[in-house]
Amino acid sequence: MVRETAPRTVPTTAPDTAVTLCGIEMTNPVMAASGTFGYGREFADLYDIDLLGSFSFKGTTPKPRFGNETPRIAECTEGMLNSVGLQNPGVDAVISEELPALAEVFHKPVMANVCGGCPEDYAEVTEKLEIADAQNEAQRRPQIGWIEVNISCPNVKSGGMVFGTDPKAAASVIRAVRQKTKKPVIAKLSPNVTDITEIGRACEAAGADGLTAINTLLGMRIDLKSRRPVLANTMGGFSGPAVFPVALRAVYQLCRTVDIPVIGCGGIASAENVLEMMMAGAAAVQVGSANLVDPYACKGIIEELPRVMKQYGIKALQELTAQAQVR
Amino acid sequence: MKNDIMTIQSQRRLAEETYEMVLQLPHAGALTAAHTPAQKQHILPGQFLNIRLDGSYLRRPISICEWTEDTLTIIYKTVGRGTTKMSRMQTGEKLDVLWPLGNGYDLSSFGESGSVSQSAAQPLLIGGGAGVPPMFGLCRKLVETGVQPKVILGFRSAADVFYRNEFETLGAEVILTTEDGSAGIKGFVTDAMDGICYDSLFACGPEAMLQAVDEKAPAGMPGQMSFERRMGCGFGACMGCSCRTKYGSKRICVEGPVLERSEIVW
Structure with a gap:
């Protein structure tokens, strides 16, 4: 019997999922979005969260916040409304409890989402995180990679979206944060504006190193039986697969307007969605609501990426972003 | 999970x-x-x-x-x-x-199966409408550890009643109430609480019912109540179902749905 030669293998290199976001290298572009991943604990119990590119932790304010009254959640077609209202334990508890706990289970730079009622609040949270991380740095590498400035939360009366819908106010918050940190500053933008590029440009001019687009769309549901709004807060932020085209459009517009990287966020639920976002020019992506419906959503998307990249003949994800920016 | x-x-x-x-x-x-x-x-x-x-x-x-x-x-x-x-x-x-x-009912206070404290315990279980099902699992668990619970089941009307026989088959003493009186005692579950001897309380049902039960029961008596909230994720990530307690904010999906009576803020 003639011994067959070893099967001929076509030399293939694994698709390259690595990206760089504001100078920080990531093994893949998939981050969990702020407000859908807590401070990582719940998901670390389910899978090794080190496989994430990174994640943006829960919007953090100077003082603890309970948030809005319940109901805070409403079902929608291909999406959901939330009016949580930035419930968080406050920056001091985040530094003393959440970050040390996170260090046990996550060994990559995390994105810190900061929020407040006035520019000084944002500056205070940023400064405290910056100082805590610098002290931390002496022992090991920095835990916080980026500061994400939440100027787009629709669920708080003061701060949040109030800043993100006015170019001057947005710039004032970015400047306040910029002065307190050497880390890359990312402005998370609201889609609830006439022209998102105007806000994006204002943030860039004020010193932002990157943009996240988009936060939730302001929405509302009414209960037919009670004839009252479903949400105790009347209105809330709409997210989920239904908003993906809106997010993609915003990313596309921003990438053609600003010279800083844009993180695509809104309705991403598959590896295909990730590619589409990056073809629009996104340098990285955030997965939000999908985590709430399927706690393994990010893991699934990351594991699917190489296969889907091969399917569409993509060798390296960074090429998609670069090509989109050339056009 | x-x-x-x-x-x-x-x-x-x-x-x-x-x-x-x-x-x-x-x-x-x-x-x-x-x-x-x-x-x-x-x-x-x-x-x-x-x-x-x-x-x-x-x-x-x-x-x-x-x-x-x-x-x-x-x-x-x-x-x-x-x-x-x-x-x-x-x-x-x-x-x-x-x-x-979720956390479920804490039955650690009921001690070893067959012990004296078990047979002497007099828990009262109250379920209203969609709050009845978890009371069944609880009742069975208690019966199996030698406790004889008393049960009040509340419904709107006779057409809504379910599991009365199932509770009785477990050996529990069941009192039925309906709001329109079409089955059992006419009125709310609280109308059936008078004259019942009990030393701990377990309840699940609409929040208005839970509050009424809490007001009717002797102050300071141990009790646990299960709450319902609209949830986003159900496993603690979204903060959609938070509620205030005497010991700070809790997520109904993780630190609940069962709260100790002593920590509830109405």
């Missing part, structure tokens, strides 16, 4: 807009039968499932009624499109389930 695909073993209509579904676990013998002292998958009465349904975006949280080694029984009301669709599902169809979720 586990994410499993479960198979519908049976489904039947119990009462007005009320269905009982038995789900087959993916692995035989995955659960500890209630009568077995050793525990494989730790599960407590009061815990819940979060079920993904075609055509709905968010999962539907539904409390666990009871369980065997291989099955979970749930009882749910058809309150919207999602649960209505679920009620039309057939034996053999599959559901994507996150489970077991």
